[in-house]
Amino acid sequence: MSYSRDEVKQITDKVMNMCQADAVEVAFSGGERSATRFANSSITANLIENDQQVNITVYYGQKSASATTHQFDDASLKRTIEAVQALAKRRPDNPELMPPVKPPQEYLDVEAALPSAVNFGPGERAEMVRQSVEVCEKLGVLGAGYIPKFHWTEATANSEGLFSYFRYADASFILTCRTPDQTGSGWAGTTGVKDIGNIDARGLSEVAARKALQSRKPRAVEPGRYTVVLEPRPAARFLQLMLGSLDARAAEEGRSFMSGKERGETKIGQKVFGDNVTLRSHIGNPILRQSPVGEDGLAARDVTWIEKGVVKNLFYSRYWAERQKKAPTATTANMSLVMDGGTATVEEMIKTTKRGLLVSFFWYIRGVDPMTLLYTGMTRDGLFLIENGEIVGPVQNFRWNDGPAVGFNNISMLGAPVPMHTGEAYDNPGTALVPPMKIEDFTMTSISPAV
Amino acid sequence: MKRRDFVKTLSATGVALYASDLMGGLIAQSPQGRVLDSAYKGLSDVALAEAKRLGCTYADIRFTRNINDSVAVRDKIVVDSGGFGGAGLRTSAGFGVRVIHSGVWGFASSPIATEAEIRRITARASEVARASAVAKKFDVRLSPVDAYTDYWTVPVRVKPEDVSLDEKIQFLMQITEAALKQPDIIRVQAQIAFDHEWKYLATSEGSYLEQEIWRTAPGFTVTARKGGKVKSRTFTVAPKSAGYEVALDAKMLDNVERICAEAAEHCTAPPAGAGLKDIIMTPSHAMLTIHEIIAHPTELDRVVGFEANYAGTSFIKLEDVGKAVIGSKHLNVTCDRTLPGGMCTVGYDDDGVKSQEWPIIREGKLIDLQTNRETAHFMNQNFSRGCTFATSWRNFPFLRMPNLHVDAGPAGSPTPEQLIADTKDGILIDGRGSYSIDQQRYNGQFGGDAFWEIKDGKRTRMLSDVTYNAITTDFWNNLDAVTGKDSWEMFGTTGDAKGQPVQINHPSHGSPWMRIRRIMVGAAYS
Numbered sequence: 013m014s015y016s017r018d019e020v021k022q023i024t025d026k027v028m029n030m031c032q033a034d035a036v037e038v039a040f041s042g043g044e045r046s047a048t049r050f051a052n053s054s055i056t057a058n059l060i061e062n063d064q065q066v067n068i069t070v071y072y073g074q075k076s077a078s079a080t081t082h083q084f085d086d087a088s089l090k091r092t093i094e095a096v097q098a099l100a101k102r103r104p105d106n107p108e109l110m111p112p113v114k115p116p117q118e119y120l121d122v123e124a125a126l127p128s129a130v131n132f133g134p135g136e137r138a139e140m141v142r143q144s145v146e147v148c149e150k151l152g153v154l155g156a157g158y159i160p161k162f163h164w165t166e167a168t169a170n171s172e173g174l175f176s177y178f179r180y181a182d183a184s185f186i187l188t189c190r191t192p193d194q195t196g197s198g199w200a201g202t203t204g205v206k207d208i209g210n211i212d213a214r215g216l217s218e219v220a221a222r223k224a225l226q227s228r229k230p231r232a233v234e235p236g237r238y239t240v241v242l243e244p245r246p247a248a249r250f251l252q253l254m255l256g257s258l259d260a261r262a263a264e265e266g267r268s269f270m271s272g273k274e275r276g277e278t279k280i281g282q283k284v285f286g287d288n289v290t291l292r293s294h295i296g297n298p299i300l301r302q303s304p305v306g307e308d309g310l311a312a313r314d315v316t317w318i319e320k321g322v323v324k325n326l327f328y329s330r331y332w333a334e335r336q337k338k339a340p341t342a343t344t345a346n347m348s349l350v351m352d353g354g355t356a357t358v359e360e361m362i363k364t365t366k367r368g369l370l371v372s373f374f375w376y377i378r379g380v381d382p383m384t385l386l387y388t389g390m391t392r393d394g395l396f397l398i399e400n401g402e403i404v405g406p407v408q409n410f411r412w413n414d415g416p417a418v419g420f421n422n423i424s425m426l427g428a429p430v431p432m433h434t435g436e437a438y439d440n441p442g443t444a445l446v447p448p449m450k451i452e453d454f455t456m457t458s459i460s461p462a463v
Numbered sequence: 464m465k466r467r468d469f470v471k472t473l474s475a476t477g478v479a480l481y482a483s484d485l486m487g488g489l490i491a492q493s494p495q496g497r498v499l500d501s502a503y504k505g506l507s508d509v510a511l512a513e514a515k516r517l518g519c520t521y522a523d524i525r526f527t528r529n530i531n532d533s534v535a536v537r538d539k540i541v542v543d544s545g546g547f548g549g550a551g552l553r554t555s556a557g558f559g560v561r562v563i564h565s566g567v568w569g570f571a572s573s574p575i576a577t578e579a580e581i582r583r584i585t586a587r588a589s590e591v592a593r594a595s596a597v598a599k600k601f602d603v604r605l606s607p608v609d610a611y612t613d614y615w616t617v618p619v620r621v622k623p624e625d626v627s628l629d630e631k632i633q634f635l636m637q638i639t640e641a642a643l644k645q646p647d648i649i650r651v652q653a654q655i656a657f658d659h660e661w662k663y664l665a666t667s668e669g670s671y672l673e674q675e676i677w678r679t680a681p682g683f684t685v686t687a688r689k690g691g692k693v694k695s696r697t698f699t700v701a702p703k704s705a706g707y708e709v710a711l712d713a714k715m716l717d718n719v720e721r722i723c724a725e726a727a728e729h730c731t732a733p734p735a736g737a738g739l740k741d742i743i744m745t746p747s748h749a750m751l752t753i754h755e756i757i758a759h760p761t762e763l764d765r766v767v768g769f770e771a772n773y774a775g776t777s778f779i780k781l782e783d784v785g786k787a788v789i790g791s792k793h794l795n796v797t798c799d800r801t802l803p804g805g806m807c808t809v810g811y812d813d814d815g816v817k818s819q820e821w822p823i824i825r826e827g828k829l830i831d832l833q834t835n836r837e838t839a840h841f842m843n844q845n846f847s848r849g850c851t852f853a854t855s856w857r858n859f860p861f862l863r864m865p866n867l868h869v870d871a872g873p874a875g876s877p878t879p880e881q882l883i884a885d886t887k888d889g890i891l892i893d894g895r896g897s898y899s900i901d902q903q904r905y906n907g908q909f910g911g912d913a914f915w916e917i918k919d920g921k922r923t924r925m926l927s928d929v930t931y932n933a934i935t936t937d938f939w940n941n942l943d944a945v946t947g948k949d950s951w952e953m954f955g956t957t958g959d960a961k962g963q964p965v966q967i968n969h970p971s972h973g974s975p976w977m978r979i980r981r982i983m984v985g986a987a988y989s
Contacts, residue, residue: 049963051769054600058591059570061857061964062584063557078543080553081484082574088484092554099552102628103541134594141598156771158963188772197771265649267686267693275688375775378899380910380930380987383693388908388930388987390901392775411899411906411932413987437773437965457986458932460906462778 013044013062014130015165017177023066023084024169030093033070033100036171037112037308040066043164043179045439048137051156053145058134068096071112074105110308110330112170117311119176124301125163128208129181132161140185140213147217148189153196153224155217157187160438168309176305184438185211188393189224190463196406197463198223199373199393201245203433204443206301223372223394230406232459233397239368239424240454241361241398244432246374246391248446251291251351252434253377253387254416258317258345260326264336269385269417270326278326285321285420290352292316293343297350299431302441306342315343321421346442349434353447354426361425361450363401369410369456370396370403377436385415390460409463410456418453425450486528486556486576490661496614498663498671507665509578510560513585514667519562519592521605522585523666525813526576527856528556534628535654536635538643547658547678547957547969557856560585564592566602572857606839606847608816610669615810618803619677619706623657626707631655635683638715642685645723647730649693653683655710656702656957658969670815678702678806678969679709680957683719687726694927696726697912699747699894701954702969703804725913725925734928735914737985741889741978742931743882746952748892748911749974753869754956756935757789757796758970760904761823762850763838764862774961775902778935779829781841787829790939793977795870796824798833800849805866806955806969807852813860816849823867827939835862854966861962868953868973869945876947879976885944889917890929890984895956897930897987907933908987930987938979946975 024038042064049057066089069078077100081092137159148155163181168174186201200220205211242250257263263270263278270279293315295304306312307330316324325341333340362370372394380386391409398404429445493501507524514522531553535544543551557574558581569592571584635653642651658678665671680702686695700713744752759765760777768776779787800808800818809818814836823831834842835851853860877885894912901907914929915922953973960967 045964047964048595049772050598051771052600052767055567055595055598056769057568057570057859057861058595059859060572060587060591061559062571062573063857064574065555078551080551080555082555082557083484083486085485087488091484095552099628104632106540106542108540134591138595138598141595145598145600154768154771156768158772160964186772190768190771190776194776266688267650375902376899378897380897381928386987388897388899390899390906392902409901409906411901411908413908437960437963439964457989458906458908458983460901460903460934462775462901462903462905 013042013064014163015042020165020167020177021175024167027066027068027089028169028171030089031070033072033097035071035112037069038066038169040167041164043162045162046134047158047160048134048141049158050141053148053155055138055141068093070096070100072100074107074109075100075103076106076109077103108331112172113174113309114172115174117174117176117309119311120296120304122296122301122304124180124206126181126206129183129206130163132183132208143213144187144217147214148221151221151225153189153191153221155187155189158438159183159185166303168305170309174309176309178303178305180301182206183208183211185213185216186438187216187220189220191224191228195463196224196228197393198227199245203438204431227394227406230408232408235410235456235458237453238456239365239450239452241358241365241368241370241450242448243358243372244430244446244448246371247449248432248434248444249374249377250416250419251444251446254385255345257385258326260328261332263326269383270323279323280326282323283321284323285318286423287320288354288423288426289318289321289420291318292350293345293347294350295343295348297348299445300348300443302348306344307340310340310342312343312347315341317345349444351429351444351446353429356425356427358427358448361448362398362403365398366400368398370398380413385417386413387415388413409460411458411460412455413457414455419451422452423449424452484554484556486526490528498612498614498673501663501673503663504671506576506578506581507671509581510585511665511667513582514562514589517586517589519564519589521563521667522560523664524558524560525662525664525856526558527660527662529855530554530659533654533656534631534635535652536632536639537652538650539636539639541632544652544654547656555855559856559858560588561860562588562592563603564589565596567592567595567599568603569595570859603837604840605836606845608668608814608836608847611811611815611817612671613810614673616675617677617704621707621711623677623679623707634710638683638719641716641719642723645720647687647689647727648685648723649688650686651683655679655681664813664815666815668815672811672815674810676704676809677706678704679706681710681713681715683715685723685726687723687730689727689730692730694726694729696722696729697894698722699954701952702806702957704806704808705804728925729913729927732925732927734988735890735926735985737989739981740984741886741980742982742984743886743889743891743917743976743978745893745976746974747894747954749977750954750972751895751898751956752909753867753972753974754970755898755900756904756907756933758864758867758972761832762862762864763832763834763841766832767838767841770961773963778903778905783829784832784842785830788827789824789829789936790827791942792826793872793942793945794824794827794939796867797822797870798848798865798867800865802866804953805971807866807971812849812851813853814847814851816847818849821848833862833864838862852968858966863961863968864959864970866971869975869977871948871951871975872945874947877944879946879950882944882946882976882978883917883922884920886917886978887919890926891915891917891922892929905935907935909933928988929984932983932986938982941980941982942977943980944978951975
């Protein structure tokens with residue numbers, strides 16, 4: 013299903029005309045989510061999900077409520093609107109309620125729905141599986157993978173006359189290869205690709221298969237502090253761990269790593285990471301091509317979050333900005349995120365490491381202490397010991413306890429940023445430009461024989 | 464009697480439970496309990512006939528409609544906060560068609576439940592399957608299933624939709640107001656999440672099944688700041704397949720003062736330090752440990768590699784069934800999709816298999832796994848345990864865990880007080896906290912929500928900075944005592960994620976209090 017600007021505007025106009033309230037906001041989303049899965053080198057599931065929904069928010073003074081429906085016939089919309097209007101009137105005043113955003117909002121023009129991704133269908137996905145399995149069979153491993161595709165439209169309209177529209181299409185190819193004896197496992201993938209020509213199923217399959225073969229029969233080495241070379245996927249997961257702390261309200265209320273010494277203070281202006289850590293949201297980035305529409309329909313703009321280790325900005329929601337007499341940030345920290353890189357290759361990082369670990373993947377990362385950004389997680393799908401500048405062999409996986417508060421002060425080398433999803437799953441937008449990185453003194457706490 | 468005759472307008476929202484959209488309207492027009500007279504019987508037959516015409520060897524169509532409603536109050540302000548399906552009031556209705564063609568699954572879904580769309584979506588599902596066949600190595604093999612025609616529902620004492628919004632807000636407001644009066648509390652949020660799920664499944668095996676489920680999940684969390692430290696504490700209420708009575712019976716207000724005091728005490732509690740300790744797990748804490756290192760590794764699809772790319776595989780091998788010792792003689796584990804109140808309790812799974820109860824671990828030995836129609840043949844079984852489930856109409860159904868419990872000890876087992884009195888150097892852990900496990904479920908690290916030192920048989924003071932590291936089989940082999948059925952409680956989670964695209968399951972996990980001897984604690988902080 014594809015929704016043009018005019019089609020969506022007709023839907024949102026219809027909803028707004030049917031509502032009787034002081035103010036109305038309608039958020040539309042809809043389109044196609046498709047996916048092909050395979051395991052043991054054979055297709056296991058292939059699906060197409062079509063969906064559409066409007067989330068309707070009505071305002072009566074400081075009262076407000078929202079309701080969602082997936083059905084757009086007049087009767088369904090009418091009943092949903094009646095429900096949300098009744099709900100809003102019964103609610104007590106919300107002192108934190110913000111009125112709808114006023115136009116004009118100047119959105120950057122981002123062309124994010126390229127024909128190759130829009131038309132990427134089950135036949136093309138099955139062909140990628142076939143190519144991948146061919147490589148796996150040639151190299152003697154079993155492939156398990158996932159090829160998700162989105163073709164999605166999002167729009168926001170409100171009774172002030174604001175209307176935003178953003179349509180995007182992208183796909184990913186993610187693969188885990190395992191050896192038949194189950195002693196080796198390797199990962200490779202590319203995510204958030206706008207031009208399907210940039211997915212190299214054969215090449216990625218070669219990488220994952222070779223990693224699986226090279227990681228067979230890992231030996232156990234002692235837990236402790238290691239130099240780690242993080243490939244882009246674990247680097248992206250590690251980066252994501254600090255994004256939640258960039259919320260200004262949590263910081264000023266004393267509930268976050270970015271809180272200052274006293275309640276009400278933050279770490280803005282303080283140097284909390286190393287000189288080589290610069291992080292910004294680059295709206296309109298030609299590779300990421302992500303949404304230019306921010307909170308409640310505000311136009312998103314570039315934001316520098318961290319510059320050379322110094323906290324430059326935190327995210328001020330519309331409410332918190334007004335309360336603190338600041339401008340709202342509009343751009344959330346996960347939008348079009350770019351971490352500056354360096355010039356080193358992964359090979360150079362390995363060559364300059366006396367003793368360390370090459371990490372292919374981080375898994376099951378969960379918070380341990382939010383105030384210090386202490387997290388725990390596992391390595392997975394290819395962990396290799398480096399000694400005197402060379403990979404000397406596979407080692408058993410580690411549980412680690414560490415976090416960006418320490419790790420981002422210990423980055424000794426950075427490579428070129430590549431697009432990589434920052435989330436645990438790959439189902440929502442979340443791809444950022446992330447460099448591979450070498451981090452010193454990373455804390456590995458226990459071994460797992462899991463392969 | 465037509466359902467529309469007794470459909471009530473919700474006093475809370477003004478929404479009729481069924482008649483708030485087209486699909487709800489069709490439900491309301493259909494006679495409750497007479498599945499073959501439902502409007503959905505005819506719509507289902509459109510899909511089944513079309514699939515047959517297109518050469519599919521199997522087909523099912525599953526209509527679902529979920530009303531997710533959550534009411535939340537944060538610091539005396541009513542907010543939209545997460546529930547079963549997201550914040551606020553969300554109605555989601557539609558259908559999915561699943562077929563096997565050329566030996567391969569195909570699936571397509573749509574929110575528009577008209578005959579024309581059902582035909583189009585059935586054709587899409589068939590096309591998808593045929594397109595996929597170029598990359599298959601084996602055909603899907605389904606275990607046999609009986610055909611059923613049935614209506615099944617959850618017993619509900621107080622339907623959430625019959626309770627006014629004012630009453631729900633007042634209920635939660637009292638909790639937040641009481642909490643904010645307590646010393647050192649800087650934030651509080653109380654919420655009740657509701658899910659009403661209706662589904663109608665028709666299969667080419669001849670089943671027509673209609674089911675209705677209510678789920679309710681209340682709770683509150685306070686945040687304290689004291690001595691420069693910030694800690695949260697959650698009053699854990701067991702979420703259940705049941706109605707508003709879950710909130711009414713939970714004694715939330717009665718526990719505000721205690722929970723706030725524990726949050727504040729936690730801020731200044733001394734670190735536990737690192738070392739070997741005995742731990743005693745309350746059922747609200749054990750829930751997540753059971754979920755992660757018993758329930759997940761005993762999913763057969765993981766064991767045979769279907770989830771290798773995301774959720775992972777399992778340390779259990781097929782040949783371990785009937786042989787492997789997972790834990791001590793105190794470890795008895797039962798899967799149960801029939802127990803009233805369990806959030807995965809249903810009449811039939813999304814394959815149309817009747818719900819059942821079965822043991823998987825007895826006296827520490829692994830004797831069975833969780834299976835569905837697609838995977839049962841890997842165990843040479845010609846029946847399914849009924850573990851297929853999809854989060855919503857839009858999702859492809861696949862193997863999801865049932866309610867899975869650690870059984871209570873036999874008569875004469877210790878009480879929780881006796882368990883504490885019998886422990887010289889230990890830590891009592893309550894509630895859920897940090898949790899992380901490897902992809903084969905060997906190495907887990909768990910925190911909790913609150914911790915108390917046990918010294919010489921007495922609970923002394925709160926501790927902070929507690930995590931424990933569990934190598935699964937070592938951990939359960941160190942299980943040396945469980946309490947009896949009087950202290951057995953069933954908690955659960957509304958956020959069990961698995962699959963690609965990720966889907967959410969809501970399993971319950973019950974347990975007695977359990978003691979694990981000499982386990983490594985505090986390593987995360989050392």
